[in-house]
Amino acid sequence: xLATRFVLLILVTLxxxxxxxxxxxLLQDFCVGLxxxxxxxxxxxxxxxxxKHVTADDFVFSGLxxxxxxxxxxxxxxxxxxxxxxxxxxxxxxxxxxxxxxPKGTNPPHSHPRAxxxxxxxxxxxxxxxxxxxxxxxxxxxxxYAKILHPGQVFMFPxxxxxxxxxxxxxxxxxxxxxxxxxxxxxxxxxxxFGSDPPVNPEMLARAFQLNLETVKYLQSLTWxxxx
Ligand SMILES: *[C@@H]1O[C@H](CO)[C@@H](O)[C@H](O)[C@H]1NC(C)=O
Ligand SMILES: *[C@@H]1O[C@H](CO)[C@@H](O)[C@H](O)[C@H]1NC(C)=O
Ligand SMILES: *[C@@H]1O[C@H](CO)[C@@H](O)[C@H](O)[C@H]1NC(C)=O
Numbered sequence: 001x002l003a004t005r006f007v008l009l010i011l012v013t014l015x016x017x018x019x020x021x022x023x024x025x026l027l028q029d030f031c032v033g034l035x036x037x038x039x040x041x042x043x044x045x046x047x048x049x050x051x052k053h054v055t056a057d058d059f060v061f062s063g064l065x066x067x068x069x070x071x072x073x074x075x076x077x078x079x080x081x082x083x084x085x086x087x088x089x090x091x092x093x094x095x096x097x098x099x100x101x102x103p104k105g106t107n108p109p110h111s112h113p114r115a116x117x118x119x120x121x122x123x124x125x126x127x128x129x130x131x132x133x134x135x136x137x138x139x140x141x142x143x144x145y146a147k148i149l150h151p152g153q154v155f156m157f158p159x160x161x162x163x164x165x166x167x168x169x170x171x172x173x174x175x176x177x178x179x180x181x182x183x184x185x186x187x188x189x190x191x192x193x194f195g196s197d198p199p200v201n202p203e204m205l206a207r208a209f210q211l212n213l214e215t216v217k218y219l220q221s222l223t224w225x226x227x228x
């Protein structure tokens with residue numbers, strides 16, 4: 001009886017650990033990522049720059065006020081402020097991205113394996129949404145949670161779920177998003193599946209997407225533009 005309770009306690013503790021998993025906590029004031037790809041030292045994140053050499057500039061990223069060019073196949077341009085761009089984010093568990101969308105431009109369906117995201121609309125009208133995981137009842141479809149957002153509105157995308165943004169207005173749209181990882185990762189669904197190198201077996205994709213082989217081969221022949 002006592003043993004059972006003990007096992008239960010351990011399981012509950014483990015479950016709590018798992019559900020709170022995020023970027024690891026810091027044991028010091030900061031750990032500015034060392035901008036050195038040659039040191040050959042790898043940890044989970046970047047090794048810390050010597051704190052004696054850290055300055056305010058290590059915590060600054062500039063240029064978000066400048067409009068980016070959205071004249072590409074997606075009609076969008078992302079400016080990532082991840083650890084790669086701002087070394088001060090190393091081990092802090094936060095990152096940011098500016099999303100610019102031309103009219104009818106999209107930040108195509110994608111997911112972030114390591115972060116939840118909260119998006120704030122600064123300008124324009126943006127259709128946003130995410131799709132829930134497969135329901136346990138296999139006859140029910142996956143649920144879409146979507147909205148058209150206006151300036152001043154905020155929306156959140158749960159970690160790991162497929163989500164998107166699409167400019168449904170007549171003007172350019174601008175949004176800023178924050179993510180709870182220094183390096184959220186981006187998996188763009190279409191370009192990952194149809195633009196991978198080497199290509200995924202097209203017969204498998206045809207079966208999986210209920211498409212004919214020619215359509216899959218056509219999709220695989222396209223150049224998959226990225227917006228970041
Ligand atoms: C995003 O905008 C920048 C600057 O305007 C440009 O250099 C870059 O090519 C654009 N990216 C894409 C994917 O169009
Ligand atoms: C934006 O990018 C397109 C495509 O690369 C290019 O033709 C156009 O000149 C660029 N616009 C500006 C303002 O740089
Ligand atoms: C890291 O170093 C490279 C090469 O010196 C430089 O181009 C890049 O801007 C640096 N990145 C940061 C975030 O300081």
